[in-house]
Amino acid sequence: AQSVTQLGSHVSVSEGALVLLRCNYSSSVPPYLFWYVQYPNQGLQLLLKYTTGATLVKGINGFEAEFKKSETSFHLTKPSAHMSDAAEYFCAVNSGNTPLVFGKGTRLSVIA
């Protein structure tokens, strides 16, 4: 079975500061990993995904994530937070023929 753990249900950063949202996964087969963002009262939007190949994945809005197999991690980063980044972020895992398994989400607040 696959699972995802997002460390920290709420992260608060200052505008311009580094954003780091943590995701660890468990999978017995090579995983496909995803980050989604949800703005208030909206559906989930795909930020980025890792399937195979390059372990550093760039997504939309300046976000990127690095797949580290040895650490079973897929942390999401952005060098400089913007007020518009305030949202909830979800990490998810599957292995191709299985439904996505989501973490419980991390709410990001950006302080001016």
Place this chain on the structure above:
Amino acid sequence: DAGITQSPRHKVTETGTPVTLRCHQTENHRYMYWYRQDPGHGLRLIHYSYGVKDTDKGEVSDGYSVSRSKTEDFLLTLESATSSQTSVYFCAISERNSGGVETQYFGPGTRLLVL
């Protein structure tokens, strides 16, 4: 935009009444999903479909049924709504590339309040 719409977008109903939520897609995707989102639980899979009349249960399927009689529509029914089914419901479709990698895209959600 994956062409996914959900209806209704908001609904208030009473305990014990049946409720049906509709998900409609315009791009002929084979796989469709229903999730519920609750604070502290993230998204949990209710049911999914891998084709017309082909459906399977997810993590939290008790109290829910689904039907898919056409590729474009995936219906979620609460046979007898309970207050524990108050939630935000999301539909998703998935695209698979030539390598078999599946990416899900989500609808705007339906807010359901069961009184």
